[in-house]
Amino acid sequence: MNRARAPILKLEDTLIASVQEALMDADLVGLRDELVADVKRYRAHAVIIDVTVLDVLDSFAARTIRNIAQMTRLIGARTIIVGIQPDVAFAMVQLGLTLDGMETALDLEDGLALIGLRPGKACRA
Amino acid sequence: MTYKETVVPEPPLAGDEIRQRKAFLEFRDDDVARLRSINELAQRYADAVIEDFYRHLMSFEDTRAFFTDPAVLAHVRSMQKAYFMRLTQGEYDENYVANRVRIGAIHERVGLPVKSYFGMYCFYLRSVLKRLHGEYKDNPEQAVAVFDSLMKLTFFDVGLAIDTYIESRERTIQGQQEAIRELSTPVLLLRPSLLLLPIIGLIDSLRARQLTEQLLRSVRSNRAKVVVIDVTGVPSVDTKVANHLVQAVEAARLMGAASIITGIAPEIAQTMVKLGIDLMRITTVGDLQSGIEEAERLLGYRVVKLDGGGRQNPPEGT
Amino acid sequence: MPEELNVPIRSEADLVVARLRGREMASQLRFSSSELTLIATAISEVTRNILSYAGRGELRLRLVREGQRAGVSIVASDRGPGIADLAAAMRDGYSTSGSLGLGLPGSKRLMDEFAIVSEIGQGTTVSMTKWQI
Numbered sequence: 001m002n003r004a005r006a007p008i009l010k011l012e013d014t015l016i017a018s019v020q021e022a023l024m025d026a027d028l029v030g031l032r033d034e035l036v037a038d039v040k041r042y043r044a045h046a047v048i049i050d051v052t053v054l055d056v057l058d059s060f061a062a063r064t065i066r067n068i069a070q071m072t073r074l075i076g077a078r079t080i081i082v083g084i085q086p087d088v089a090f091a092m093v094q095l096g097l098t099l100d101g102m103e104t105a106l107d108l109e110d111g112l113a114l115i116g117l118r119p120g121k122a123c124r125a
Numbered sequence: 126m127t128y129k130e131t132v133v134p135e136p137p138l139a140g141d142e143i144r145q146r147k148a149f150l151e152f153r154d155d156d157v158a159r160l161r162s163i164n165e166l167a168q169r170y171a172d173a174v175i176e177d178f179y180r181h182l183m184s185f186e187d188t189r190a191f192f193t194d195p196a197v198l199a200h201v202r203s204m205q206k207a208y209f210m211r212l213t214q215g216e217y218d219e220n221y222v223a224n225r226v227r228i229g230a231i232h233e234r235v236g237l238p239v240k241s242y243f244g245m246y247c248f249y250l251r252s253v254l255k256r257l258h259g260e261y262k263d264n265p266e267q268a269v270a271v272f273d274s275l276m277k278l279t280f281f282d283v284g285l286a287i288d289t290y291i292e293s294r295e296r297t298i299q300g301q302q303e304a305i306r307e308l309s310t311p312v313l314l315l316r317p318s319l320l321l322l323p324i325i326g327l328i329d330s331l332r333a334r335q336l337t338e339q340l341l342r343s344v345r346s347n348r349a350k351v352v353v354i355d356v357t358g359v360p361s362v363d364t365k366v367a368n369h370l371v372q373a374v375e376a377a378r379l380m381g382a383a384s385i386i387t388g389i390a391p392e393i394a395q396t397m398v399k400l401g402i403d404l405m406r407i408t409t410v411g412d413l414q415s416g417i418e419e420a421e422r423l424l425g426y427r428v429v430k431l432d433g434g435g436r437q438n439p440p441e442g443t
Numbered sequence: 444m445p446e447e448l449n450v451p452i453r454s455e456a457d458l459v460v461a462r463l464r465g466r467e468m469a470s471q472l473r474f475s476s477s478e479l480t481l482i483a484t485a486i487s488e489v490t491r492n493i494l495s496y497a498g499r500g501e502l503r504l505r506l507v508r509e510g511q512r513a514g515v516s517i518v519a520s521d522r523g524p525g526i527a528d529l530a531a532a533m534r535d536g537y538s539t540s541g542s543l544g545l546g547l548p549g550s551k552r553l554m555d556e557f558a559i560v561s562e563i564g565q566g567t568t569v570s571m572t573k574w575q576i
Contacts, residue, residue: 086341
């Protein structure tokens with residue numbers, strides 16, 4: 001995966017994957033593998049995936065994000081998806097992609113608040 | 126009033142459409158040839174026709190009103206001459222169409238009523254007819270044939286011009302409808318992070334979509350964590366409407382906001398269940414007040430009445 | 444800005460291009476930003492199907508007119524194996540586990556007109572149109 005497309009930052013025991021631009025399928029799968037590896041490596045308890053910049057979230061993306069949540073849950077971390085934009089949320093729901101059972105928040109700030117953290121000193125994972 | 130050539134966002138009039146219209150008017154290559162054949166003639170009498178034309182316009186109060194400014198009048202006259210000359214130039218392609226559409230848009234923008242627009246065209250045709258009659262005295266058949274071609278082209282032009290009038294009207298209507306819709310469904314911020322969306326009246330798919338869009342944008346701009354959607358004012362909730370509501374709730378959830386739907390009458394709730402809508406997927410509370418209280422609870426608010434405030438109620442028993 | 448455009452679908456990168464071109468083309472009309480996203484999403488679904496099931500194909504984008512209304516036509520075609528059971532593919536079978544099959548019923552919901560033609564061994568063509576209001 002091209003790390004520049006979705007750099008992973010670490011804030012205490014939370015990993016933040018901030019998607020920078022439209023990800024290709026391989027990037028998404030790569031991100032999933034990286035996150036799982038990082039959760040193990042750092043014994044992270046939470047993962048936040050920030051998709052603010054994405055203008056389309058289709059069924060593949062939704063499936064992969066769900067995989068990330070499922071896999072990280074198996075190794076003890078919760079996943080929160082943040083930054084879904086109004087148009088994207090609407091399209092997803094029309095398509096039937098409700099991400100049922102997954103935690104969501106408006107943006108990174110709210111996502112961190114959900115975990116009980118404030119945006120502070122994050123470093124590259 | 127200053128007269129400016131404005132760039133108009135033209136509706137894409139594809140080549141296909143142009144061809145279809147010409148076919149319908151039976152405007153063919155021989156018409157093009159005929160019009161081109163009188164181009165030289167047109168140049169000769171252009172000024173005279175324009176002169177007559179403006180004398181006619183200025184003799185009527187409503188059209189005169191548009192040309193009180195001499196600078197405007199001069200500009201318009203030269204444009205009219207250009208317009209007139211273009212009729213016999215022989216190129217009636219996309220550029221021609223673009224030109225006609227632009228002119229129509231300008232007239233519409235300036236506020237020239239359709240009746241005046243038609244009246245002007247009528248005057249044109251009649252002026253030309255007179256001159257054609259004079260020019261082809263020895264060959265009346267040719268005059269008729271040329272005029273026939275000119276008529277087809279004129280109606281082609283008029284069709285384009287009227288399109289722009291309609292296009293502009295529709296844009297205005299759309300804008301007004303948008304405004305009405307926004308007004309009729311305000312999304313209210315009751316407390317920080319708490320939005321209220323009271324829906325009144327019938328919901329169709331279009332309105333449902335607009336409501337959802339408004340709601341989602343509101344969630345983002347107000348950073349809402351809870352949304353109360355009140356449907357007390359919605360007379361009937363069928364499967365479609367119920368599905369729209371569910372979708373709105375799910376979309377809001379993707380943005381981190383929980384929703385509470387209030388005001389669903391028991392009978393309607395029954396119908397929804399019968400229709401197979403999973404009410405477990407959405408939180409519903411009987412009435413608006415309870416819904417707001419529930420929302421406040423979710424957000425960690427506790428409403429406490431202060432002692433000594435307001436009307437003193439007489440103690441029970443007295 | 445063209446009114447007709449073909450995008451070859453041969454790799455993942457083409458999916459991104461297809462979405463972008465679709466959005467660009469549709470933005471020539473009076474679609475809201477929300478509708479543009481619907482269009483881009485539908486394009487994403489059908490072009491991904493091409494890649495996944497046929498390996499390669501083509502996306503044809505076109506602005507269309509019908510009387511007074513205008514819209515965008517999206518045709519995704521491939522010469523892949525074809526869909527064995529179209530009825531099943533068009534049935535709403537998404538589950539909460541997230542396995543969504545071909546995403547066809549979903550794409551249909553996003554658009555105004557939807558048609559699919561598929562023959563075993565010949566390929567599949569999905570045609571969708573969205574009209575501006």
